Amino acid sequence: MSIQNNLNDIKSQLPEHVTLVAVSKTKPVSNLLEAYNAGQRIFGENKIQEMVEKYEQMPKDIQWHMIGHVQRNKVKYMASFVSLIHGVDNFKLLKEINKQAKKHNRIINCLLQIKIASEESKFGMTLNEAEDILNSADFSELKNIKVVGLMGMATFTEDLNQIEKEFKLLKTSFDRLKILQTANCKLQTVSMGMSGDYKLAIDCGSNMVRIGSSIFGTRNYSN
Numbered sequence: 001m002s003i004q005n006n007l008n009d010i011k012s013q014l015p016e017h018v019t020l021v022a023v024s025k026t027k028p029v030s031n032l033l034e035a036y037n038a039g040q041r042i043f044g045e046n047k048i049q050e051m052v053e054k055y056e057q058m059p060k061d062i063q064w065h066m067i068g069h070v071q072r073n074k075v076k077y078m079a080s081f082v083s084l085i086h087g088v089d090n091f092k093l094l095k096e097i098n099k100q101a102k103k104h105n106r107i108i109n110c111l112l113q114i115k116i117a118s119e120e121s122k123f124g125m126t127l128n129e130a131e132d133i134l135n136s137a138d139f140s141e142l143k144n145i146k147v148v149g150l151m152g153m154a155t156f157t158e159d160l161n162q163i164e165k166e167f168k169l170l171k172t173s174f175d176r177l178k179i180l181q182t183a184n185c186k187l188q189t190v191s192m193g194m195s196g197d198y199k200l201a202i203d204c205g206s207n208m209v210r211i212g213s214s215i216f217g218t219r220n221y222s223n
């Protein structure tokens with residue numbers, strides 16, 4: 001199957017309210033262009049340097065999403081163009097994003113990453129930590145960021161019951177936090193679901209799925 005066919009196939013299965021982020025990490029620009037020419041305009045990358053390089057080479061009407069773990073000292077490289085940062089999991093990072101966004105006289109949309117997986121290795125904050133941040137006076141002073149939703153990654157397991165439980169936890173967290181509407185906080189997006197579990201994620205309330213290998217094929221990390 002071609003990238004175009006894969007894309008059309010997935011899009012035909014997504015409900016209208018669900019946004020598709022095409023995860024193009026490790027893939028060459030030629031692959032991204034194929035998706036672009038098939039109509040895709042939202043791309044997700046997990047490394048800032050790689051996203052910057054692709055941003056420079058690709059058409060300028062693309063929305064670039066940073067879906068990976070973000071190191072504070074690298075925020076500056078993407079601050080001029082990034083459209084949504086999914087993996088925000090601490091207040092210091094929010095502050096740095098705000099600072100860099102201000103330099104470019106813009107507002108950067110962010111998702112708070114909630115730890116829903118039981119695995120030790122997954123990043124993210126607890127619901128209570130997120131709630132504390134959103135309620136804090138320090139947060140209300142960040143005028144150049146806007147928290148527009150939550151992001152989560154389920155445990156890497158075959159156990160669909162466990163994945164479902166974790167997705168439902170993210171949706172419950174979203175429902176609880178979305179009542180906190182302020183100048184820089186209005187939760188609308190629930191980013192959860194990847195190639196292997198996006199249908200389940202949508203059933204559990206996702207409205208943004210991040211799909212890589214089902215569009216671009218399996219990734220080869222050896223080169």
Ligand SMILES: *Cc1c(COP(=O)(O)O)cnc(C)c1O
Nearest residue numbers: 023046067194195210211212213
């Ligand atoms: C790689 C990645 C994806 C896409 O994974 P696939 O299984 O290839 O669809 C989604 N979200 C994040 C955070 C990723 O790093």
